[in-house]
Structures are given as structure tokens and as C-alpha cells.
Amino acid sequence: MNATSKPPLSYRDAGVDIEAGERLVDAISPMAKATARAGVMGGLGGFGALFDLKAAGYTDPVLVSGTDGVGTKLMLAFETGIHNTVGIDLVAMCANDVLAQGAEPLFFLDYFATGKLESGIAEAVIAGIAEGCRLSGCALVGGETAEMPGMYPPGHYDLAGFVVGAVDRDKVLPRMGDMGQGDVLIGIASSGPHSNGYSLVRRIVAREGLFYGGPSPFSNAQTLGEALLTPTRLYAQMVLPLIRSGRVKGLAHITGGGLTENTPRMCPDSLVPKIDRTSWTPPPVFQWLQAAGGVETDEMHRTFNMGIGMVLAVSPNDAASVMADLKAAGEDPRVVGELASA
Structure with missing residues (x-):
């Protein structure tokens, strides 16, 4: 068979379901909106997230950032099928770190990567992320969901997060x-x-x-x-x-x-x-x-x-x-x- 007679391939044939990703975005949008707070500009869907520090009440702010994951605790989620708590862990590990510098967590972005999007799993994880944001008073302003066939065993995923906080200069810790x-x-x-x-x-x-x-x-x-x-x-x-x-x-x-x-x-x-x-x-x-x-x-x-x-x-x-x-x-x-x- 020559090249011209081969059947055409699509991204779905390669294992990536764009429609599933779009359905996930639709499902998590209300969760993200529920975490909105003073300073957030716009919503999901842009190429970047905007935040107005003046609207958040800061006069001489210093930005503080942090990033982390959940580690091998994720293996327990895979083995038990309980996926709605590790998102809280993800936010907490980041938000508590910037708090140690005196900073208020302002907004959060997540990275969720898996071999194949499986119904309900990503939604449960991101619901936990949204709950973590609610508990810490920060906004879930965006993130990345990556479907990468062959990178992860079935049912497995990786999870990372990034938080930005702010503190007025005279309140930076430690003193x-x-x-x-x-x-x-x-x-x-x-x-x-x-x-x-x-x-x-x-x-x-x-x-x-x-x-x-x-x-x-x-x-x-x-x-x-x-x-x-x-x-x-x-x-x-x-x-x-x-x-x-x-x-x-x-x-x-x-x-x-x-x-x-x-x-x-x-x-x-x-x-x-x-x-x-x-x-x-x-x-x-x-x-x-x-x-x-x-x-x-x-x-x-x-x-x-x-x-x-x-x-x-x-x-x-x-x-x-x-x-x-x-x-x-x-x-x-x-x-x-x-x-x-x-």
C-alpha cells in the first residue's frame, strides 16, 4: 500500500479525544467560577490569567509564588478510586508555603496530565482543587489538562499546581x-x-x-x-x-x-x-x-x-x-x- 492509499489518521486515532477535553472544561467551569474573589479579571479560556492587586486591597505588594505536587499519595487515590481529596492536598501544599512568607494566596493554576481522560476522574480531582481554593480564599483561574497516550498506565495521572500570593512589604515573613x-x-x-x-x-x-x-x-x-x-x-x-x-x-x-x-x-x-x-x-x-x-x-x-x-x-x-x-x-x-x- 502506498502512502496515498493509507487511511487518514486523526488525533482521536492517536489516542487524544479533543471533545472529551472540551466536555471537561464545560464541567469544571462552574467550579472555577465559584472560587472567584476580588482582583480576578476575566474568566477561563484566555491564554493567561489576569489579576488586579489594587482591587485586592494591596498598596505596596510583594508577589510570592509557590509550586508543588502531591507526591506518592496519588498512588493511594489510584488504588482506592478516591479522587476528590488529592486536589485539596495540591492547593494546600502550595498555599501553605506562600503563607509561610506572610502572603495571602490569591490565585491558583493546576496541571493535570493523564494517558486518557476517564469519565469522572478529572472532574473529581478538579472539584477537590476548587474546594482547596475555597478553603484558602484563593481563586482557581486556570490550568492545563493534558491527555498524553502512552505516558501513564491506565487510571493513573500526575498532578501539579502553582499559586501566586501577595503580602504588603512591611508584613513579609520571616522577620x-x-x-x-x-x-x-x-x-x-x-x-x-x-x-x-x-x-x-x-x-x-x-x-x-x-x-x-x-x-x-x-x-x-x-x-x-x-x-x-x-x-x-x-x-x-x-x-x-x-x-x-x-x-x-x-x-x-x-x-x-x-x-x-x-x-x-x-x-x-x-x-x-x-x-x-x-x-x-x-x-x-x-x-x-x-x-x-x-x-x-x-x-x-x-x-x-x-x-x-x-x-x-x-x-x-x-x-x-x-x-x-x-x-x-x-x-x-x-x-x-x-x-x-x-
Whole structure:
């Protein structure tokens, strides 16, 4: 058969369904619109997203950006078929990072890539992204959905996100020049491992011979998969008022590396965080992981957040009022340590 007699090929023949992509855009547009906030200009469909910082209320703004993914926690979504929580994780990992610089998350864009768009999966993931944006007060202004045949096994996808935030210049964190010996470290609870340490989590589950659809050994009325897919907490709405009050000198988002590696990131070289590990009790998920995996305590604290998702550095004179404001917001904050001379 010569070249002229070969049947014509289309993009659909190559495995890419443009119509499916268009249907997805139609399905997610109401989700994105529901996250609109002051400053957003226009809607989905342009080549770029516009945002008016003046309309958002900033006078001398500094832009802060962050990007992240969900890591191997995605493997639990694939194995359980639960796809509506990892989008929350995606937003949280980005939004909490820019919050640590004092910034309000303003808008978010996602990247969803898969071998073949499967009915309901992308919509569930993006519904989670929209929920994460709602919880953090930022707008979902766009993203990219890529259908790439042959790149991913059936049912698998990759997920990444990008957030832009803003903070007025005089509120940028950390304020290292204002930090001093004796400053108090206040911890705010996590919801579990968040999105870190899941390669170790999965190894422990496999070695124990457990199934994600079976009962959770550390929580009631949930399967193991549901419990481990508990999404990352978003801290912006509770912490931004404290930042704007001027009482917070530094913030640490406790991600990979745990308290051990993340709290020093907000400190000047002259100071080190002294964490009192007896000041709180790690939630049951961490107790189970340590016991089942035989993980040493230092390794646990270097891998997981151990129940503390965000740490605030404040003056001893402000500690009581910050604790009171967090309690009024429904939190159970703990003094987890202090800053000491290096």
C-alpha cells in the first residue's frame, strides 16, 4: 500500500479525544467560577490569567509564588478510586508555603496530565482543587489538562499546581531581625501526614499485608485508604489575621523533613528552634506508623509532621493573645518550644 492509499489518521486515532477535553472544561467551569474573589479579571479560556492587586486591597505588594505536587499519595487515590481529596492536598501544599512568607494566596493554576481522560476522574480531582481554593480564599483561574497516550498506565495521572500570593512589604515573613532568644513557638495541628512521607507509609502498609479497602487500624468508621487520604489542612484563613496584626515573626509550614528540618528555615543563623517533643501527643496515625514500621523516633520526626502542621514564632508578650485568638478560631494550639541561641 502506498502512502496515498493509507487511511487518514486523526488525533482521536492517536489516542487524544479533543471533545472529551472540551466536555471537561464545560464541567469544571462552574467550579472555577465559584472560587472567584476580588482582583480576578476575566474568566477561563484566555491564554493567561489576569489579576488586579489594587482591587485586592494591596498598596505596596510583594508577589510570592509557590509550586508543588502531591507526591506518592496519588498512588493511594489510584488504588482506592478516591479522587476528590488529592486536589485539596495540591492547593494546600502550595498555599501553605506562600503563607509561610506572610502572603495571602490569591490565585491558583493546576496541571493535570493523564494517558486518557476517564469519565469522572478529572472532574473529581478538579472539584477537590476548587474546594482547596475555597478553603484558602484563593481563586482557581486556570490550568492545563493534558491527555498524553502512552505516558501513564491506565487510571493513573500526575498532578501539579502553582499559586501566586501577595503580602504588603512591611508584613513579609520571616522577620529575622525581630527574632530573639526566648521567642515562643506555637504549633497548630495537622490533619495527619498531609502529603509527606507516603513512600514510607505505603511500604509499611505493604509489609503489614493490609488492604486500603479494609478497616483502618488507627481510626474508627473509615477504611485504611480513606484515613490515609485525609487531605492536608489549609491555614490561611486562621493565620492571616495574626500575620496582619504584626504579632507573628515567623512561620514554618511543616512538610517533608518534619519539624526537624522546617522550623530552622524561618530562623536567623544566630538562633535555633528548641522543640519540646513532650508538649503534644502525636495523633494515632503516627503512633501506628511508628509501631507497625518499627521506625525510630528521630526518623519519624524527620519524615512526618507528627501532628503539627504549622509553627508560629511570636514574642513571649504576644504568645497568650495569639493562643487565645487561635482557640477562638476553633484550634487547639500548643506551645511546642522556643528560640534559643545557636
